[in-house]
Amino acid sequence: MNLAKQGNTKVSDIVIRRLPKYHRYLTDLLDKGVDRISSQELSGLTGFTASQIRQDLNNFGGFGQQGYGYNVKALRMEISKILGIDQVYTAVVVGAGRLGSVISTYEGFKESGFKIMAMFDKNEEKIGKVKDNLEIYDIDDLEDYVRDHQIDVGIITVPKEGSQKIADTFVKAGIKGIWNFAPTDLVVPDHVVLESVRLNDSLLTLSYYLSMDKDD
Amino acid sequence: MNLAKQGNTKVSDIVIRRLPKYHRYLTDLLDKGVDRISSQELSGLTGFTASQIRQDLNNFGGFGQQGYGYNVKALRMEISKILGIDQVYTAVVVGAGRLGSVISTYEGFKESGFKIMAMFDKNEEKIGKVKDNLEIYDIDDLEDYVRDHQIDVGIITVPKEGSQKIADTFVKAGIKGIWNFAPTDLVVPDHVVLESVRLNDSLLTLSYYLSMDKDD
Numbered sequence: 001m002n003l004a005k006q007g008n009t010k011v012s013d014i015v016i017r018r019l020p021k022y023h024r025y026l027t028d029l030l031d032k033g034v035d036r037i038s039s040q041e042l043s044g045l046t047g048f049t050a051s052q053i054r055q056d057l058n059n060f061g062g063f064g065q066q067g068y069g070y071n072v073k074a075l076r077m078e079i080s081k082i083l084g085i086d087q088v089y090t091a092v093v094v095g096a097g098r099l100g101s102v103i104s105t106y107e108g109f110k111e112s113g114f115k116i117m118a119m120f121d122k123n124e125e126k127i128g129k130v131k132d133n134l135e136i137y138d139i140d141d142l143e144d145y146v147r148d149h150q151i152d153v154g155i156i157t158v159p160k161e162g163s164q165k166i167a168d169t170f171v172k173a174g175i176k177g178i179w180n181f182a183p184t185d186l187v188v189p190d191h192v193v194l195e196s197v198r199l200n201d202s203l204l205t206l207s208y209y210l211s212m213d214k215d216d
Numbered sequence: 217m218n219l220a221k222q223g224n225t226k227v228s229d230i231v232i233r234r235l236p237k238y239h240r241y242l243t244d245l246l247d248k249g250v251d252r253i254s255s256q257e258l259s260g261l262t263g264f265t266a267s268q269i270r271q272d273l274n275n276f277g278g279f280g281q282q283g284y285g286y287n288v289k290a291l292r293m294e295i296s297k298i299l300g301i302d303q304v305y306t307a308v309v310v311g312a313g314r315l316g317s318v319i320s321t322y323e324g325f326k327e328s329g330f331k332i333m334a335m336f337d338k339n340e341e342k343i344g345k346v347k348d349n350l351e352i353y354d355i356d357d358l359e360d361y362v363r364d365h366q367i368d369v370g371i372i373t374v375p376k377e378g379s380q381k382i383a384d385t386f387v388k389a390g391i392k393g394i395w396n397f398a399p400t401d402l403v404v405p406d407h408v409v410l411e412s413v414r415l416n417d418s419l420l421t422l423s424y425y426l427s428m429d430k431d432d
Binding site: 024102112 | 232235236237240262298301303305314315321322325329330369392399400409412413415416418419421422424425427428
């Protein structure tokens with residue numbers, strides 16, 4: 001998905017991906033008791049240019065005032081709304097391994113409005129147990145559970161091999177979005193939101209820049 | 217770092233970030249016994265246009281042959297070299313918690329040439345113990361360890377609060393690169409490679425697209 005709708009305007013994915021950074025800095029500023037901030041000061045913090053910041057935020061309605069700058073609290077709340085943080089999403093985690101455990105107990109979920117309801121695994125030794133305060137169910141029951149509980153988001157923390165099949169099950173059960181940690185490009189219909197975290201791509205990028213430095 | 221040097225040409229960060237994806241698909245093709253592939257076929261797999269693929273790969277010297285396409289094995293090996301996968305990097309993990317544990321045992325390290333040497337933590341109950349076949353040392357010994365063992369990469373898996381201080385210690389000890397999982401923008405000198413994995417930014421992006429769908 002490369003374009004998102006906001007009112008009548010289309011906002012590019014690149015702008016969307018800058019919003020969490022704005023949100024992060026505004027949260028820090030609020031914690032420090034800062035009331036207002038200019039686009040120049042935001043530029044110093046974020047590394048984006050002041051004109052880019054004004055342009056980005058204009059996409060969502062002009063929040064800044066000439067000569068005053070941005071009200072930190074109001075701007076943060078607007079961006080929270082845009083990011084959908086004020087809404088609650090239910091989610092399940094497939095894969096009750098170490099990564100599944102890290103994700104299930106991830107602090108970020110609370111402040112982002114995500115609520116993890118259950119975990120799923122195919123390992124019979126894990127099924128029926130409770131881990132991180134979550135019940136682990138049989139992967140064979142995934143489709144029914146997601147449909148019956150109208151789960152919004154499926155989180156995939158299994159290896160590459162089983163990941164597409166799980167994605168297919170999620171789609172069949174009517175999932176709205178998938179947060180994928182498997183190192184592969186899952187195929188899902190356009191109406192399903194797919195967001196992937198690729199540890200390996202990040203590691204290879206690091207490797208690339210390290211090897212460039214070695215050549216210097 | 218936005219530009220990387222390769223011979224006399226400058227290659228943009230955007231192209232660099234596509235290389236791991238090429239590498240991933242070429243590995244899959246090789247596993248399936250596919251010998252050669254055209255830019256059109258690669259386009260069908262990756263979703264990049266054929267002309268973009270030819271342009272991308274031209275950045276690193278023309279590997280393709282008119283009417284033949286690309287030799288999968290040779291192209292994969294070239295990209296491996298470009299990504300620096302043929303080199304070995306030593307690394308240490310700071311933070312012996314759950315995330316540190318997931319990262320320490322991460323399968324991707326082996327094939328990417330990274331070797332984890334030790335873990336560090338400030339928790340006295342963890343210090344001196346062995347976890348995932350790695351000794352856990354006192355965080356106070358980090359600087360000496362990195363300097364004495366000429367460690368290439370520091371991996372940060374602690375919360376936001378302590379992360380900049382650890383980055384500073386790494387830099388002081390002569391680290392070449394940092395793989396950061398703390399949800400903050402670390403400040404490091406230009407000669408240190410910084411690569412960050414931001415779970416929270418990814419989650420907020422997912423949240424954004426979910427909330428857009430709800431409005432439809």
